[in-house]
Amino acid sequence: MLTCKKIAFFNHKGGVSKTTTVFNVGWMLASKGKKVIMVDADSQCNLTGMVMGFKGLDELDDNYNNIKDALSPAFESRPKLIEPVECFEIDEQSNLYLLPGNIKFAEYDITLGMSQTISDSLVTLQNLPGSINYLLDETAKRYDADYILIDMSPSLSSINQNLFMISDYFIIPTAPDYFSVMALDSLSDVLPKWYTQAIRLQKNEIIQDAEYKFPTKTPKFLGNVIQQFNVRSNQPTEGFRKWFKKINEYTNTKFIPSLNKKSMLLNDSCYNENYILAEISNFNSLITYAQEHNKPVFSLTQEDIKQSGAVWTSSKEKISSFKKLFSDLANSILRMTNEEC
Numbered sequence: 511m512l513t514c515k516k517i518a519f520f521n522h523k524g525g526v527s528k529t530t531t532v533f534n535v536g537w538m539l540a541s542k543g544k545k546v547i548m549v550d551a552d553s554q555c556n557l558t559g560m561v562m563g564f565k566g567l568d569e570l571d572d573n574y575n576n577i578k579d580a581l582s583p584a585f586e587s588r589p590k591l592i593e594p595v596e597c598f599e600i601d602e603q604s605n606l607y608l609l610p611g612n613i614k615f616a617e618y619d620i621t622l623g624m625s626q627t628i629s630d631s632l633v634t635l636q637n638l639p640g641s642i643n644y645l646l647d648e649t650a651k652r653y654d655a656d657y658i659l660i661d662m663s664p665s666l667s668s669i670n671q672n673l674f675m676i677s678d679y680f681i682i683p684t685a686p687d688y689f690s691v692m693a694l695d696s697l698s699d700v701l702p703k704w705y706t707q708a709i710r711l712q713k714n715e716i717i718q719d720a721e722y723k724f725p726t727k728t729p730k731f732l733g734n735v736i737q738q739f740n741v742r743s744n745q746p747t748e749g750f751r752k753w754f755k756k757i758n759e760y761t762n763t764k765f766i767p768s769l770n771k772k773s774m775l776l777n778d779s780c781y782n783e784n785y786i787l788a789e790i791s792n793f794n795s796l797i798t799y800a801q802e803h804n805k806p807v808f809s810l811t812q813e814d815i816k817q818s819g820a821v822w823t824s825s826k827e828k829i830s831s832f833k834k835l836f837s838d839l840a841n842s843i844l845r846m847t848n849e850e851c
Contacts, residue, residue, distance in 0.1 A: 513650075514647070514650035514651075514655045514656060514657065514658060515656070515657050515658070515678045515679065515847050516646065516657075516658045516660060516676065516677045516678050516679070517657060517658070517659050517660065517677060517678070517679045517680065517681060517732070517843070517847070518660045518662055518673055518674050518677035518679070518680040518681070518729065519531060519532050519659065519660060519661055519662060519680070519681050519683060520660075520662045520670065520673075520674060520680055520681075520682065521664060521682050521683050521684060521690070521693055521697070522664050522665055522666050522670075522693060522696070522697070522700075523664060523684075523685075523689050523690055523692075523693035524664035525664075525685065525738075526664075526683040526684055526685045526690065526737065526738065527683060527685075527737045527738055527790070528661060528662075528664070528683040529552070529556045529557045529560060529661050530560070530793075530797070531681075531683050531735055531737065531790070532548055532557060532659050532660075532661040533548065533557060533560055533561065533806060534806040534807065534808070534832075534836050535659065535836065535839060535840060535843070536548045536606055536657075536659050537603055537606055537805070537806045537809070538806070538808070538836045538837060538839070538840040539656075539657055539659075539840050539843065539844070540603050540604075540605035540606035541603065541605075542837075542840060542841075542844070543605065544605060544656040544657055544844075545605045545607075545653055545654055545655045545656050545657075546605060546606050546607070546655065546656065546657045546658075546659060547597060547607045547608070547609055547646075547649060547650060547653060547655045547657070547658045547659070548561070548606070548607070548608050548609070548658075548659050548661065549577065549609045549646065549658060549659065549660045549661065550577065550608065550609065550610055550611030550661050551577060551611065551615070551660055551661060551662050551663065551669065551670075551673055552611060552661055552662060552663035552664075553611065553612070553613050553614070553615045553616040553663060554611075554613075554663065555610075555611040555612070555613055556661075557608070557611065557661045558576075558608065558610040558611045560801060560804065561598065561600065561608045561610075561804060562574075562598060562608070562610065562804070563804050574598070574610055575595050575596045575597070575598075575609075575610065576595075576609075576610040576611060576612040576615075577595070577609055577610065577611055577612060577615055577645075578611075578612035578614055578615040578617075578618070579612065580592065580593070580595045580609075580645050580649075581618065581641055581642065581645060584637050584638055584641035584722065585618045585621060585622075585638065585641070591721075592641060592644055592645050592648065592722070593648070594645070594648040594649040594651065594652040595609050595645070595649045595652075597609050597610075597649065597653065598610055602805060602809075607653055607655070609646075609649060615669070616663075616667070616669070618669065619667050619668050619669050620668070621635070621638065622638050622639070622668045622669055622672060623667075623668030623671075625638035625639050626638075626639055626668060626671065626672065626707065626711060636716045636717055636719065636720040637720045637721050637722045638722075639672065639711055639717055639720070639722075639724045640717070640720055640722035640723050640724040640725070641722045642669075642672055642673065642676060643676040643722070643723075643724065643725050644722040644723070646658055646676070657847075660673050660677060662674075666700060671704050671707070674701070674704055674729060675704060675705070675707075675708040675711075675727070675729070676724075676725055676727065677727070677729045678727060678729065678730065678847070679729060679730050679731075679732050679846075679847060680729050680730070680731060680732065681732050681733060681734075681735060681787065682694070682697065682731075682733075682734045682735070683734075683735045683737065684734050684735065684736050684737075684757055685736070685737060685738040685739070686736055686738075686739050686746065686750040686751075686753035686754050686757065687753055688753070690753070690757060691753065691756045691757055691760055694757065694760045694761060694764070694765050695760055695764060695765075697765065698760075698764045698765045698768040698769075699768070701729075701768075701769065701774070702768055702769065702771065702772045702774070705728070705729070705772045705774060706772070708724075708727075711724055712724055712725075712726050728772070728773055728774060729774060730774060730775065730776050731766075731769050731774055731775055731776070731785075732776075732787060732842075732843065732846050732847075733781065733785045733786060733787035733842075733846075734757065734761060734785055734786050734787065735786075735787050735788050735789075735790065735839070736754065736757060736786060736788075736789050736790070737788075737789070737790035737791070737792075738790075738792060739789075739791055739792065740791065740792055741791045746789070746791070754789075758784040758785075758786070761784065761785050762784065762785070766785065776846060780845075780846050787839055787842055787843075788835060788836075788838070788839040788842075790832075790835060793807050793832070796810060796815075796825065796828060796829065796832075799814055799815045802814075806836070807829065807832045808829055808830075808832045808833035808836055809833075810825075810829050812826070
């Protein structure tokens with residue numbers, strides 16, 4: 511049984527509320543008694559800002575522990591082992607931690623890419639492919655974590671390839687639009703290729719002798735999360751419904767068959783018909799209050815949003831609805847990451 515389960519949240523299409531989903535899911539899992547580490551692996555550092563309250567990039571300096579500095583012993587050939595990160599602890603949710611990002615993390619991408627196509631002449635790079643996995647595992651041990659949620663950047667970078675290959679599970683956040691459909695079409699080719707390259711890397715004798723071992727894993731698909739749409743009478747409006755159908759069509763006819771060829775799926779009984787984990791409508795004005803108070807939308811209080819009367823009643827109903835939605839999503843993740851599923 512896995513001691514700590516890594517879940518990658520990935521789509522190379524941006525603007526699908528990936529970071530917001532990681533934050534809300536992480537908080538909800540923590541509220542259910544799980545110890546969760548959220549990893550900001552996106553150089554935009556939106557998750558770090560969302561949690562720690564930074565107002566601009568000028569505040570993201572080197573005065574806090576972060577993923578780039580933690581990996582520097584491997585990537586900058588420093589004569590010491592990688593050590594677990596002292597994560598940022600979230601006061602209002604004691605089971606939730608953040609491994610902060612760094613806007614310069616992307617600088618490691620080229621070197622990592624070279625190491626993942628390693629040859630006999632590049633033994634000096636042998637420790638890089640397994641270094642991120644080692645860091646996350648050691649940090650998980652430090653906090654006795656149950657889950658690591660990885661917020662990945664919207665790109666097909668070598669760093670993302672590595673993060674995907676070391677994950678146990680993955681979730682694809684999407685939006686009901688043309689570009690998300692095209693992204694699913696693209697990922698149907700990209701993700702199996704990444705897995706094939708990972709198998710080749712795992713068998714490389716140079717990598718097998720590395721200080722930081724590259725794991726032998728098969729990332730398993732948990733499902734799509736569709737978000738950023740308007741509703742009417744508790745249903746997506748007509749303009750969005752057609753894209754729901756397209757996402758479901760591409761998922762069932764191309765994405766799933768492609769993953770199935772590489773054994774990147776759970777048992778059929780784990781999924782619903784359309785492989786959708788959750789449908790999350792627009793947060794509208796609630797998201798601004800959530801960002802202001804560094805908390806998820808479902809934890810907002812009347813004091814946070816300073817409303818009263820009918821306006822507060824309406825907001826309270828929406829907050830309650832989002833709380834149930836994320837609770838159900840977290841329960842699905844807990845069920846699907848149980849080895850009995």
